[in-house]
Amino acid sequence: MPRTSSKALFLSASAALALTAGAVGADTLRIGLASEPTSVDPHYHNLGPNNALARHIFTPLIAQDANQLLEPGLATEWEAIDDTTWRITLREGVTFSNGDAFTARDVIYTVCRIPLVPDAPSPFTLYTRAIAGLEAEDDHTLIVTTDGPAPLLPNQLSTFGIISASVSGAEDEVTFGMDGCTGVGDAPASAEFNDPNFAIGTGPYTLGAYIRGEELRLSRNENFFGDAPQWDEIVMRPLTNSGARVAALLAGDVHMIENPPTQDIARIEGDGFTISSGLSNRVIYIALDQGDAPTPGIDGDTNPLQDARVREALALSIDREAIRERLMLGLSEPAGELLPAPMFGTNPDRPAIPYNPDRARELLAEAGYEDGFWIVLGTPNDRYINDGPISQAVAQMWTQVGVQTEVDAKTFSAFIADRNGFNFSAFLAGWGAGTGEMSSPLGALVATRDPDRSLGGTNLARHSNTEIDDLLVEALQTVDDGERERLLREASTIAMDTFAIVPIHYELTTWALAPGLEYEARADQYTLGSAVVRAD
Amino acid sequence: MVAYLLRRLGQSLLAVIAMAVLVFVGVYAIGNPVDILINPEATERQRLEVMERMGLDRPLWEQFWVYFGNLLQGDFGRSFVYGESAMSVILQRLPATMELALFALVLAIVFGVPLGVIAGLKPDTYTGRGIMAGSILGFSLPNFWQGLMMILIFAVFLGWLPAGGRGQTTEFLGMRVSFLNADGLKHMILPAINLALFKMALVIRLARAGTREVMMQDYIKFARAKGLSHRRVVFVHVLKNIMIPVVTILGLELGSMIAFAVVTETVFAWPGMGKLLIDSINRLDRPVIVAYLMLIVFLFVLINFLVDLLYSVLDPRVRLAQRGAQ
Numbered sequence: 001m002p003r004t005s006s007k008a009l010f011l012s013a014s015a016a017l018a019l020t021a022g023a024v025g026a027d028t029l030r031i032g033l034a035s036e037p038t039s040v041d042p043h044y045h046n047l048g049p050n051n052a053l054a055r056h057i058f059t060p061l062i063a064q065d066a067n068q069l070l071e072p073g074l075a076t077e078w079e080a081i082d083d084t085t086w087r088i089t090l091r092e093g094v095t096f097s098n099g100d101a102f103t104a105r106d107v108i109y110t111v112c113r114i115p116l117v118p119d120a121p122s123p124f125t126l127y128t129r130a131i132a133g134l135e136a137e138d139d140h141t142l143i144v145t146t147d148g149p150a151p152l153l154p155n156q157l158s159t160f161g162i163i164s165a166s167v168s169g170a171e172d173e174v175t176f177g178m179d180g181c182t183g184v185g186d187a188p189a190s191a192e193f194n195d196p197n198f199a200i201g202t203g204p205y206t207l208g209a210y211i212r213g214e215e216l217r218l219s220r221n222e223n224f225f226g227d228a229p230q231w232d233e234i235v236m237r238p239l240t241n242s243g244a245r246v247a248a249l250l251a252g253d254v255h256m257i258e259n260p261p262t263q264d265i266a267r268i269e270g271d272g273f274t275i276s277s278g279l280s281n282r283v284i285y286i287a288l289d290q291g292d293a294p295t296p297g298i299d300g301d302t303n304p305l306q307d308a309r310v311r312e313a314l315a316l317s318i319d320r321e322a323i324r325e326r327l328m329l330g331l332s333e334p335a336g337e338l339l340p341a342p343m344f345g346t347n348p349d350r351p352a353i354p355y356n357p358d359r360a361r362e363l364l365a366e367a368g369y370e371d372g373f374w375i376v377l378g379t380p381n382d383r384y385i386n387d388g389p390i391s392q393a394v395a396q397m398w399t400q401v402g403v404q405t406e407v408d409a410k411t412f413s414a415f416i417a418d419r420n421g422f423n424f425s426a427f428l429a430g431w432g433a434g435t436g437e438m439s440s441p442l443g444a445l446v447a448t449r450d451p452d453r454s455l456g457g458t459n460l461a462r463h464s465n466t467e468i469d470d471l472l473v474e475a476l477q478t479v480d481d482g483e484r485e486r487l488l489r490e491a492s493t494i495a496m497d498t499f500a501i502v503p504i505h506y507e508l509t510t511w512a513l514a515p516g517l518e519y520e521a522r523a524d525q526y527t528l529g530s531a532v533v534r535a536d
Numbered sequence: 537m538v539a540y541l542l543r544r545l546g547q548s549l550l551a552v553i554a555m556a557v558l559v560f561v562g563v564y565a566i567g568n569p570v571d572i573l574i575n576p577e578a579t580e581r582q583r584l585e586v587m588e589r590m591g592l593d594r595p596l597w598e599q600f601w602v603y604f605g606n607l608l609q610g611d612f613g614r615s616f617v618y619g620e621s622a623m624s625v626i627l628q629r630l631p632a633t634m635e636l637a638l639f640a641l642v643l644a645i646v647f648g649v650p651l652g653v654i655a656g657l658k659p660d661t662y663t664g665r666g667i668m669a670g671s672i673l674g675f676s677l678p679n680f681w682q683g684l685m686m687i688l689i690f691a692v693f694l695g696w697l698p699a700g701g702r703g704q705t706t707e708f709l710g711m712r713v714s715f716l717n718a719d720g721l722k723h724m725i726l727p728a729i730n731l732a733l734f735k736m737a738l739v740i741r742l743a744r745a746g747t748r749e750v751m752m753q754d755y756i757k758f759a760r761a762k763g764l765s766h767r768r769v770v771f772v773h774v775l776k777n778i779m780i781p782v783v784t785i786l787g788l789e790l791g792s793m794i795a796f797a798v799v800t801e802t803v804f805a806w807p808g809m810g811k812l813l814i815d816s817i818n819r820l821d822r823p824v825i826v827a828y829l830m831l832i833v834f835l836f837v838l839i840n841f842l843v844d845l846l847y848s849v850l851d852p853r854v855r856l857a858q859r860g861a862q
Contacts, residue, residue: 038617045617046575119589119619121573125582190619211712212618213629213807214702237701240815241802243684244700248805251691251699382818413820417567434577444577451580458576 027232029529032245032257036238038121040199040210041190042161043114046122048432051159052526056218056234058161058201061088061107062154066522068281068343068436070154074102074162074202080479083149084132088157090140094225096164097206104136109165109174112181118189127156134176149477151484155435167200204229204530213238218529234529246512249273255514258527262329262386268512274535277510278521279333279340282432283441284384286377286394286502288314289425291462297376297408297425304373305425311499313363314426317401318394319355320505327386327393331510335503337492338431338441343523345438345475345488350496353503360401372402378424379407380415385507391428394504419460430507431458436523438488439476446495447472463500548837552830559826560603564596569616569820590616603826612830613823617816622823626809626831631711632702633801633808637793639715639728641786644735649782651736652743653770656778659748667740674737683730683803690726698723700805727804731797735789739782746778753777779850787843795832 035049042054063073077089094102111134114124130153133145146153165174171183193199199207204224208217216236220229237254239245242261246268248254260268260275269275288311289295293303304310320334333340334352341348364372377395381388388409395405410418419427433440448464449456455469468491475487495501509525519532570587578586587593591602603613612623655667691699703723705712714720750756751774759769798810809828816824 039619044619045573046578047573119614121570121586121590121616121619122575122578123582123586126575126578211807212625213812214632237805238807239700239805240811241805244687244803244805247684247687247692247699248701251687251695253691253699253701411818413567413572413818416571420568420571431576434575440577454579454581457578457580 027230029231029234029256029532030254031234031236031527031529032239032248032254033236033527034242034245034258035240036213037216039190039193040207041117041193042163042201043110043117043124044120044190044193046124046126046159048525051524052528053216053236054161055203055526055528056205056530057199057203057207058163059203060158060161061090062158064158064436064524066278066520068523070158073158074107075157078154078157083477083479084146086144086146086153087137088142088144090142091225092140094202095223096167096200096202097221097223098164098167098200099223100164100166100200102162102202103139104142105139105170105172105174106162106165107142108134108136108176108181109168109170109184110160110162112174112176112184113163113168113187114160116184116187118187120190124160127159130156131176132178149479151476151479151481152435152437152439155437159434161201161203164200167198205234208233229530230533231529236529249512249514252514255517256519256527256529256532257512259385260510260512262331265329265331265510265512272515274513274515274517275510276513276519276521277331277508279523280432280507280509280525281339281343281434281436281523282384282430282507282509282525283335283338283340284332284387284390284428284430284504284507285335285338285445286314286426286428286504287445287461288499288502289422289461290464291422295425296423297378299374303425304367304369307367308498309363309367310369311502313360313367313401314398314403315353315499315502316356316363317360317397317403318353318502318504319397320352321355323390323393324505327389328505328508331385331508332505333508335505337438337496338445338501338503339433339438340506343433343436343438345442345485345492347489347493350493352505357397357401364402369402372404374404374406375425376406376408378415378418378427379409380412380429381409383412383415384430387428387430390504394428422460422462424460427460428504432525434524438492439472442468442472442488442491442495443476446500461501465494465498465500468494468500544837544841548833551837552833555829555833556604556607556826557600559829560600560822561596563820563822563825564599566820568592569822572819573616603823612827615816615821615824617819617821617824622821622827623831625824626812626828629807629809629812631713632806633794633797633810635713635715636724636728636731636800636806636808637790637797639724640731640735640793641790643728643732644739644786644789645782647732648736648739649743649775652740653747653774653778655740656744656747656751657770659744668744671737671740674733674740677733679730679734679799680803682733683727683800686726686730687803697726700727700803702807727800727806730804731793731800735786735793738785738789742782742785743778746781747774750774750777776850780847783843783846783850787839787846791832791836791839794835 037050037053038045042058060073061075063071065071074091075088076091080086111128114128130146130150131144132147135143137143168188169185171185174183194210196207204221205218206221208219210216218234220232239248245257246260246264249257265275288305290306294301295303324332324334336350336352337346339346377391379387379391391407395407398405431441431445443455444458446463446468447455448469449459471487471491475484478484509521511519513519516535517532518535574583591599615622615625618625651667655664658664687699690697701723702714704717704719705714706716708716714724759773798814801808801810813828
């Protein structure tokens with residue numbers, strides 16, 4: 001790091017900062033990550049940091065732009081021929097970073113390999129299970145058949161990068177089979193991808209070195225098919241402690257950091273750094289247990305939360321604007337749904353849930369709880385931005401309308417065990433929609449719990465409304481985009497009108513950058529060094 | 537000596553087993569690692585598949601039995617998070633922690649002992665009082681605050697030293713180390729001082745108390761009466777006699793510096809084992825947590841043993857007592 005100017009010592013602190021930080025090393029971009037990818041293997045761990053890293057080295061068939069809208073990746077076109085058949089046209093003239101040509105064989109190999117990744121803690125089979133048949137019409141055309149209509153296939157194909165069949169040890173002929181492929185050879189272990197000679201993809205960068213816990217080096221891929229990326233080299237360092245991350249940025253050790261703490265943002269900006277923030281696909285919500293009576297966190301034999309009026313009262317008594325202003329310092333957007341507009345399936349006209357404590361008291365009285373009741377609100381305190389303080393604020397607001405609330409804050413690993421064991425009557429959590437459309441939060445959080453249909457996986461409030469279920473199931477089988485969006489909007493409207501779940505706000509994701517750098521905030525919260533540009 | 541060694545070994549084995557059982561049950565009680573690792577959008581069936589693959593669907597005693605069986609064959613299990621051998625994940629981080637702890641230890645001795653002796657010889661002068669006041673600061677300021685202040689002053693305001701990370705490394709005996717090149721050393725200075733300050737304060741206090749006590753002893757008066765120079769009295773007779781408590785305490789402290797340098801490693805983003813432990817606890821990566829703590833127990837036993845050996849070098853009475861016991 002060039003930090004030679006001895007004059008800087010005599011200047012004021014902030015001027016010194018501007019001097020040192022302004023010197024973005026010629027063509028190397030250094031990034032401080034809030035959490036470290038667990039592997040370079042793009043199919044090992046389906047989690048934000050891993051996926052963001054994978055986007056540098058591997059390209060998916062279909063890409064997602066900053067708002068998670070689909071755009072061409074390794075495929076230039078995709079169309080549904082009928083309800084269960086898709087034709088995918090692959091980009092011609094693409095080569096892997098080792099010079100091999102990219103063909104349909106690599107795609108088939110990738111889809112075949114995904115279920116074979118050993119020890120994957122969060123496998124990508126979630127996104128390939130709809131595929132029943134996959135055949136190459138020629139080297140650059142694929143025909144995908146699905147098990148029933150799969151309108152989300154393009155979204156699912158946008159979640160995983162394509163790896164090289166030859167480098168991974170596949171035979172010349174790879175054929176897809178639902179119960180196992182042929183010609184795959186020995187599927188490589190994830191650790192092999194930590195070797196730069198093995199991590200071969202078609203992305204804008206190639207792996208230079210991966211030293212766990214220390215740093216990740218990426219160098220420009222000269223064979224990249226898109227616009228040549230700006231940086232010769234990108235160095236990523238895990239700086240999991242937020243104080244250390246901010247210090248590294250201020251000291252000029254790194255040029256960009258993820259998630260600067262809310263309370264430091266004004267100071268960082270005041271020192272001349274750039275802040276980039278934008279709506280994420282993550283909603284922070286409160287789930288209210290509607291499963292059993294009695295419920296563990298409420299005294300008495302009844303479960304008041306089964307009454308929609310009580311849920312509405314609790315929703316109306318939260319002052320979302322105050323939370324936005326005082327706790328989030330502006331870095332959130334009060335929510336009225338589970339996904340922010342204009343993402344797919346949202347109702348753009350639906351306002352955030354208003355703050356109306358008087359109406360809340362009336363509703364409680366109507367439901368027979370004039371004197372309120374006592375409730376425990378469970379919350380993690382190290383998972384979402386300001387999660388603990390938000391719960392404290394909500395508890396005070398609920399107490400003000402007569403519902404005595406006690407907060408039970410825990411570290412995430414302990415919280416999630418309690419939550420999944422149905423030990424909370426009310427809990428605060430967050431949901432990020434990986435596919436970037438409404439069926440993700442509705443299907444997981446609101447639909448009736450039904451493992452056979454893969455619905456309601458995180459519906460720990462045990463809300464159940466067949467009307468919503470039917471709309472959702474229909475939407476998930478409707479390939480026509482317009483019709484599907486209409487169905488999702490309707491399902492979302494019903495869920496919100498009946499207060500099946502209580503959204504609080506959408507998180508804004510924030511990055512801080514050295515002066516002169518710009519980054520377009522991404523809804524999927526990925527940090528892509530390849531998308532960082534100089535301001536001029 | 538052999539009987540003594542065997543007894544020590546047996547004791548440490550018992551400690552390792554007891555610790556493994558405790559940690560195993562403890563981590564099991566916190567929750568299910570799959571809930572944390574898996575993408576929330578995964579289906580119930582996938583969740584069960586992952587649990588089955590990791591063996592987490594079986595009852596606790598069976599999981600422990602399998603684990604223990606593998607352990608006897610030297611297999612510490614595979615990390616849930618990284619999918620690699622838990623021990624190799626830890627050992628990758630060991631050199632970074634070791635060099636930091638040893639560097640900090642050297643700093644604590646090189647500065648702590650002389651300052652303590654000076655303060656002990658001249659307890660009522662400004663120098664002596666100043667040293668003691670400084671050591672109080674070293675004791676009482678919280679470690680993480682010291683670290684953040686050092687970063688603020690030396691990295692952010694002055695820009696002399698980097699704010700964190702390990703910098704350039706050199707290959708040495710098959711390990712990557714920082715202390716052999718200028719950039720690496722620069723990265724090591726702040727975290728090493730941060731880690732050393734508390735120990736230094738401790739050494740100063742021990743050395744001062746020891747010096748004051750030893751100076752009153754008859755053999756010092758005798759040495760003086762014999763006409764030995766002040767230099768020789770201090771460097772031979774005083775220094776050797778105050779070293780026993782210092783060595784005992786530093787031995788124990790070295791163990792804790794290696795095992796639990798978590799605060800320093802976190803504040804300075806130093807890629808050592810302590811940070812790995814914290815990350816692993818947050819993700820309930822049980823194989824790594826258990827293997828880590830076993831390694832630490834082993835290290836403590838080893839260090840204590842070395843301290844015992846050092847005793848007999850420093851104090852002839854220990855040697856005589858051992859011979860008498862045989």
